[in-house]
Amino acid sequence: MPQRTCLAIVLAAGxxxxxxxxxxxxxxxxxxxxxxxxxxxxxxxxxxxxVVGPDHGALETAAKKLVxxxxxxxxxxxxxxxxxxxxAKAALEKKHDDILVMFADTPLVRAExxxxxxxxxxxxxxxxxxxxxPVDPTGYGRLxxxxxxxxxxxxxxxxxxxxxxxDFVNGGLMALSGAHALTILQRIDNxxxxxxxxxxxxxxxxxxxxxxxxxxxxxxDDVLGINTKAQLAQAEAVLQNxxxxxxxxxxxxxxxxxxxxxxxxxxxxxDVTIEPNVVFGLGVTVDDGAVIRAFxxxxxxxxxxxxxxxxxxxxxxxxxxxxxxxxxxxVEVKAAKIEDGAKANHLxxxxxxxxxxxxxxxxxxxxxxxxxxxxxxxxxxxxxxIGSNSALVAPVKIGDGAYIGSGSVITKNVPADALALERSExxxxxxxxxxxxxxxxxxxxxx
Ligand code: UD1
Ligand code: CA
Numbered sequence: 462m463p464q465r466t467c468l469a470i471v472l473a474a475g476x477x478x479x480x481x482x483x484x485x486x487x488x489x490x491x492x493x494x495x496x497x498x499x500x501x502x503x504x505x506x507x508x509x510x511x512v513v514g515p516d517h518g519a520l521e522t523a524a525k526k527l528v529x530x531x532x533x534x535x536x537x538x539x540x541x542x543x544x545x546x547x548x549a550k551a552a553l554e555k556k557h558d559d560i561l562v563m564f565a566d567t568p569l570v571r572a573e574x575x576x577x578x579x580x581x582x583x584x585x586x587x588x589x590x591x592x593x594x595p596v597d598p599t600g601y602g603r604l605x606x607x608x609x610x611x612x613x614x615x616x617x618x619x620x621x622x623x624x625x626x627x628d629f630v631n632g633g634l635m636a637l638s639g640a641h642a643l644t645i646l647q648r649i650d651n652x653x654x655x656x657x658x659x660x661x662x663x664x665x666x667x668x669x670x671x672x673x674x675x676x677x678x679x680x681x682d683d684v685l686g687i688n689t690k691a692q693l694a695q696a697e698a699v700l701q702n703x704x705x706x707x708x709x710x711x712x713x714x715x716x717x718x719x720x721x722x723x724x725x726x727x728x729x730x731x732d733v734t735i736e737p738n739v740v741f742g743l744g745v746t747v748d749d750g751a752v753i754r755a756f757x758x759x760x761x762x763x764x765x766x767x768x769x770x771x772x773x774x775x776x777x778x779x780x781x782x783x784x785x786x787x788x789x790x791x792v793e794v795k796a797a798k799i800e801d802g803a804k805a806n807h808l809x810x811x812x813x814x815x816x817x818x819x820x821x822x823x824x825x826x827x828x829x830x831x832x833x834x835x836x837x838x839x840x841x842x843x844x845x846x847i848g849s850n851s852a853l854v855a856p857v858k859i860g861d862g863a864y865i866g867s868g869s870v871i872t873k874n875v876p877a878d879a880l881a882l883e884r885s886e887x888x889x890x891x892x893x894x895x896x897x898x899x900x901x902x903x904x905x906x907x908x
Contacts, residue, residue: 465558465583468639469504471524472545473497473565474514474536479688485520486687487565491697492704493724493743496687499568501527503575504561510552511565512536512545541657543649550643557639558582562660564633566687569699574683578636587641587672588663590614591632593681601630602661604676611674614661618654629676632684635660641672700725736772744778762794765801783818797828800843812836817843817861825850842877 473487480486487497494502497520501509509531513520521533536548546562547553553560559579563570574591581589590611592604598617603624605613614631615624637645649662664674682699686692704723705715713729715721717737727741730749739753742760747753751764754771761778764770768786779796782788786799789806797814805811805822813830815838816822826847828839837855841847845859848867859865860877869883 467507467559468557469507469561470510470546470549471563471565472512474545492700496568497565500563503570503572510549512548542660543658553643560637560639560642562635569685570683574679577677581675582638586675587638587667588674589636590676591634591679592629592676594628598628598630603627604629611676613665814839816841820845822847823849827852829854
């Protein structure tokens, strides 16, 4: 059977004033990814028509970055959801088999749910909507059913007392058969309480045309809409639960999953353990058998097989840990390759560096990578030993197997297998402390 073609019209003309920010609503993020990106990924494979409001530059740029051939349409006046869909009339005229109307502020809808909607069209429905049963249906459009047929959607404001008792409501998104979509949409008027062109009227119009409309029940989570910062946080919570469950399903051990924060692109190998209170920013891959200990923060990092990170470690973008590497408490790694078996267990900053296999970085070691103007590389050889509290002033190279005495400030390259020591001779004054103690005691007695 040939694949049915699909056009997804993404409505993003929402003003978003209740978010109280200057950022367009659809560019707020959950799981490290914008709401727009979530919606676009749910409809991946479909042709995209994005409908934006008059101040749309940022949204257009973001959409084009994700889907270069997305078409962008501007809805100049906000006259309702059907009016917004018709802004994309030129795209609708191409007669796709299926039309999906998506809301950019409803980011949690799953691709599987959309597949169900489209399956209803393939089975002959002209309109298919997502229904759910919220605890409180106030504000939602009510789905008026007659057996399995959806006969109308009545917006809350237009509903009679009797209709307001219906607990099955409209999730907002809609699938329309491409063959009829334009005809149906063009018949929608604005004779209602809000004076808006309601997309939801498509149901009654399709019925009038002798076509079929259906409602598919879905979980409330799928159609959670975001209007406020509180709802943004609520959506984040739903998404985090999905991501945690997927990770555990794939075999990741989490001691306290509710305290672990993931990104949509976090990748785990087998037998990974994550202790409580760990945050994964974008771009993290953790290989088999690695352990991420409590209170660590990772972003743009790769953790090799069997490596140990934390507690209280910070891996910043470009941190590349090989197999069995140990990165301990209060160690920060940025743009640095830490090769197999190397260890930095305590209180260090390793930035713009390479640490060779098996090297040991002592407590308090700092790569001084920044001279105030430029950043420079520190290259630490395999098997070397960097004594505690050393400062390695980049650019600098420590040869394989070299030994740096504790407390050194290393500004020149150190050859392989050499010892470099940079600190003043220690002075010892025999009996000095005892004399001072005696003086102190005598003074105390006089009082
Ligand atoms: C809509 C549904 C309602 C459903 C609810 C679910 C309609 C008429 N009603 O109501 O049945 O229960 O969602 O949350 O569809 N938009 C535009 N341009 C416009 C108007 C809206 O782009 O002129 C966009 C908004 O940015 C938003 C989406 O369409 O992303 C939905 O519009 P909104 O006004 O929030 O609809 P609801 O009243 O929530
Ligand atoms: Ca809404």
